[in-house]
Amino acid sequence: MDIDDLIDGAIDREGGFVDHPADRGGATNWGITQAVARANGYAGAMRALPRATAAAIYRRLYWLKPGFDAVAQRAPTIAAELFDTGINMGPAVATGFLQRALNALNRGATDYPDIVLDGVVGPRLLTALDAFLARRGPGAEGVLLKAIEALQGERYLALAERRPANEAFLYGWLTNRIG
Template sequence: MMDIDALIDEVIAREGGYVHHPADRGGPTHWGITEAVARKQGYTGPVRDLPRTAAVAIYRDLYWTSPHFDRVAEHAPNIAAELFDTGVNMGPTTAVSFLQRALNALNREQKDYADIGVDGRIGDRSMTALRAFLKLRGDKGGVVLLKAMEALQGERYLRLAEQRPANEAFLYGWLANRIGSLDTGEAA
């Protein structure tokens, strides 16, 4: 089973402590949690003082359990890890839409399983498609699916930098630390 605590520790290590980069539209963050997200979760103090335990709870709830990445982890741990990491950086809805788009594009015109709606939510249809894909394609298929999701993620990063030049300050780090960083080459 996927160790969500280890994934959270990796994200917190990558995100670091308090940061308030002038080019970041998300504003100040601590442990990678934006002030806006902390406020929505009931934290009222200065974000620079956000306890690590509060950040861990936010990551577990908003970026693992609520979007049902734990369900994905039961069948494809590497895909779930990618969903979690992308969800932290771009939002869970965007992460799930990458999975759904990739599954639709890889179903050979619905010969292998039916297309699913790209609604950014993990539900029964998304899980059915994922299980069907993995049953048909096996371990290698999980790696290919992960590559497809990362390709969509990389394209979005490039588009963000092209549309807003201030995002170029982050592009190198996004590509270096987010694309392929979870791909161990092991079966998904």
């Protein structure tokens, strides 16, 4: 899948205009919150947010800016997961899941050094990802994906436990965001 396919999938999953009372993000369209739309120059009514504007925001904020395009060159399935998780939880959180998973899978830092958990795709993370994939072989990307999704699932449960209003979204998060 390329980024255009990922963006189309995200927009289709997110759907059109929603203003759920339990959603702290407030009014959204195509999954873009009003705050994000405004910060990216859109001044119109959220109901009228053009799909193309949403797509441009997704590409810029949730693919290029966090560096998921660099991850995609090495591990496209992981990059797709980071993109989707980044939309829902923020790119730094998604990157943090990758960093934590790589640290836990590096066999006591014998395969590559631990990565600082800073939520940034940088040279050390990419070097660690390259080393992990090379040392663990063909199934490595799938194992790494499972680890990231486990961290994501735990976070969704914690969000629902800490804020009962989030229980309205938990079933959908688990159904549409993991696996």
